[in-house]
Amino acid sequence: MKATETFDTLVSINIPKAILVGLNHTSRDEKSFEHSMDELEALAKACDLEPSMTITQTLPHPDHATFIGSGKVEELKTLINMVDADIIIFGDTLSPIQLRNLERILDTEVIDRTGLILQIFAKRARTREARMQVEYAQLQFMLPRLAGMRTELSRQGGGSGRLSNKGAGEKKLELDRRRIEQRCAELRRELENVERERDTQRAKRMNSDIPRISLVGYTNAGKSTLLNSFIDASHIEDKDNKKVMQKDMLFATLDTTVRRIELPGHRPFLLSDTVGFIDELPTTLVKAFRSTLSEAVYADLLLEVIDFSDPDYMTHIEITEKTLQDIGASKIPIIYVFNKADLVAGGSEHRSMTIPHVREDRIYMSAENGIGLDNLVTMIENTLEGEKVDCEFVIPYSDGAALHDITSRSEVSDTEYLKEGTHITLKCSKKMALKYIKYSV
Numbered sequence: 172m173k174a175t176e177t178f179d180t181l182v183s184i185n186i187p188k189a190i191l192v193g194l195n196h197t198s199r200d201e202k203s204f205e206h207s208m209d210e211l212e213a214l215a216k217a218c219d220l221e222p223s224m225t226i227t228q229t230l231p232h233p234d235h236a237t238f239i240g241s242g243k244v245e246e247l248k249t250l251i252n253m254v255d256a257d258i259i260i261f262g263d264t265l266s267p268i269q270l271r272n273l274e275r276i277l278d279t280e281v282i283d284r285t286g287l288i289l290q291i292f293a294k295r296a297r298t299r300e301a302r303m304q305v306e307y308a309q310l311q312f313m314l315p316r317l318a319g320m321r322t323e324l325s326r327q328g329g330g331s332g333r334l335s336n337k338g339a340g341e342k343k344l345e346l347d348r349r350r351i352e353q354r355c356a357e358l359r360r361e362l363e364n365v366e367r368e369r370d371t372q373r374a375k376r377m378n379s380d381i382p383r384i385s386l387v388g389y390t391n392a393g394k395s396t397l398l399n400s401f402i403d404a405s406h407i408e409d410k411d412n413k414k415v416m417q418k419d420m421l422f423a424t425l426d427t428t429v430r431r432i433e434l435p436g437h438r439p440f441l442l443s444d445t446v447g448f449i450d451e452l453p454t455t456l457v458k459a460f461r462s463t464l465s466e467a468v469y470a471d472l473l474l475e476v477i478d479f480s481d482p483d484y485m486t487h488i489e490i491t492e493k494t495l496q497d498i499g500a501s502k503i504p505i506i507y508v509f510n511k512a513d514l515v516a517g518g519s520e521h522r523s524m525t526i527p528h529v530r531e532d533r534i535y536m537s538a539e540n541g542i543g544l545d546n547l548v549t550m551i552e553n554t555l556e557g558e559k560v561d562c563e564f565v566i567p568y569s570d571g572a573a574l575h576d577i578t579s580r581s582e583v584s585d586t587e588y589l590k591e592g593t594h595i596t597l598k599c600s601k602k603m604a605l606k607y608i609k610y611s612v
Contacts, residue, residue, distance in 0.1 A: 188257050189221060190254065194230060195230075204227075207262055210450065211260065214287050218294065235266075236269065238265055247259065262283075270283070288453055289308060292422065292456065303365070304362065305456075382472065383470045386442065386445060389448055389477070390449050393539070401544070406434070415444060422447060427444065429441055446464070467503070471555060473500065475506070479511050505532065510536065511539075512537060532550075565589065566610055577603065578597075
């Protein structure tokens with residue numbers, strides 16, 4: 172065996188093996204269930220786990236005690252020994268009693284979809300704010316699941332008095348709950364301080380009269396790739412350090428990033444990259460990341476990035492819209508960016524489509540290859556300021572601020588210095604033409 176093969180073998184041995192478990196309710200259609208299981212496998216890989224097997228069960232409704240029924244649990248117990256699994260991952264959220272029963276019967280670590288997503292967030296959080304937000308969400312998730320974790324300890328005690336009738340297990344449970352509640356209170360205070368700092372920074376950006384644009388969308392749709400493409404096309408220094416990590420993986424980046432984009436011949440704008448959305452995103456995470464997601468709430472325009480190559484992209488759009496409603500950002504103008512369209516164009520359903528392709532409020536493009544970036548910038552400007560018109564202005568020399576504002580946000584074709592002021596011929600937005608109509612020729 173070669174040295175590289177030996178290394179790969181050792182690495183694969185160290186990766187924990189997981190069995191994925193899914194329950195198809197009678198109220199759930201087969202297609203959405205399959206998509207959910209595919210996504211669960213991708214989530215497991217994103218958490219550095221090796222999905223070694225998938226088993227499914229069909230029931231009218233989840234079993235109250237074991238979620239999948241006692242017979243299926245016995246089958247699962249046999250499979251654990253067969254594949255030597257280290258962890259069992261359920262595709263839905265388990266109740267505390269279901270989780271407790273399953274771990275007791277299977278004698279193996281059991282985690283549900285929500286717990287898995289929390290683990291991924293804990294691994295990927297980089298900034299202090301993101302780490303605090305994830306810790307707060309984890310503690311909130313853990314609180315109702317404390318009961319019964321120490322059933323081996325006595326819950327009864329002899330004697331009299333207010334506390335003497337409580338056994339060691341009961342007292343330990345209360346101590347854990349108290350510590351978690353105290354830590355949650357500390358995290359809330361720290362996050363409130365961070366949020367005030369963020370509000371101060373946001374207020375400065377809002378007062379700067381620079382448009383604020385937020386990238387939103389399903390996880391792994393290409394938001395970070397689009398941000399990096401804008402940075403590559405910008406007139407800014409140290410581009411490599413301004414870029415964010417882009418990787419074909421769910422929740423590759425969690426931390427919100429804001430970059431100033433300055434494209435030649437266009438008005439600069441601030442572009443923020445927010446955490447990606449996913450189906451059944453844990454409520455605790457939405458609450459914890461609310462201050463981060465508020466970048467989208469205060470945006471002038473949203474760019475909803477959609478993975479057009481994904482067969483379930485319409486479902487992703489619906490989930491994104493629901494999440495935007497939950498955080499209060501559903502009224503903000505949106506441009507739908509159908510990314511990775513180069514992987515679809517020319518296919519059976521889209522044989523005649525070439526990219527970039529623009530239609531009303533949507534664009535089909537490829538962020539990775541930079542195809543359609545100029546068209547997207549034009550759409551952004553038209554959405555923010557309206558279509559551009561040909562204008563002529565004579566700006567008095569005394570109003571240098573107006574001259575700077577017009578020339579920095581327009582396409583100037585000719586400049587002439589007259590006695591009464593600067594004569595400029597340009598193409599600008601209708602909004603700007605109305606703003607400076609007193610200087611028009």
